[in-house]
Amino acid sequence: MEARPEESDFVSLEFVADDDGTGQLRVSARSNGYAGRGAAYFDALRLAEFAASLEAFPLPVGGLTLAGGFVNPNNAGELEQELVGLRFYGVGGRGQVGVGVHLSGEEWPHIRPESVPAVRSELLTTYERLRMFSRDFFAVARGDDVRAFLKQEVLL
Numbered sequence: 001m002e003a004r005p006e007e008s009d010f011v012s013l014e015f016v017a018d019d020d021g022t023g024q025l026r027v028s029a030r031s032n033g034y035a036g037r038g039a040a041y042f043d044a045l046r047l048a049e050f051a052a053s054l055e056a057f058p059l060p061v062g063g064l065t066l067a068g069g070f071v072n073p074n075n076a077g078e079l080e081q082e083l084v085g086l087r088f089y090g091v092g093g094r095g096q097v098g099v100g101v102h103l104s105g106e107e108w109p110h111i112r113p114e115s116v117p118a119v120r121s122e123l124l125t126t127y128e129r130l131r132m133f134s135r136d137f138f139a140v141a142r143g144d145d146v147r148a149f150l151k152q153e154v155l156l
Helices: 042-054 127-142
Strands: 010-017 022-031 034-043 064-072 075-092 094-103 118-126 149-152
Touching: 010 042, 010 127, 022 042, 022 075, 022 094, 022 118, 034 042, 034 064, 034 094, 034 118, 042 064, 042 127, 042 149, 094 127, 118 127, 118 149, 127 149
Parallel strands: none
Antiparallel strands: 010 022, 010 149, 022 034, 064 075, 075 094, 094 118
């Protein structure tokens, strides 16, 4: 029996653009019974470039990573808090693709670290689904579409 679409595992992206070329990337994910939502600010051009890179076949060794959150004030190339982390990588030799997802709430001095919501999961999909997702993600980053949706597909 096939799962209904609303029960399927997925990663979904939406981008709410600001007037300055940046915007908030909103990520929702569900995998293996775990679900979460997160958001971080990104440069729209960086998102479009990253989306286009997802069409690579095969994906580079080590995968492709997109991460956003609060930048370390002492090192602008490093995140102090990762609020959204997505990693796309090959799994095995049959064309399976893994999507590692990390979503976290914001940590503030007055909040206990143990109470900050976070989820880490992996979604398995295929290169063909990733190719279609890449194009949708590119359109979302450019403001031409509302949502990019990547559905699970496990190769048996």
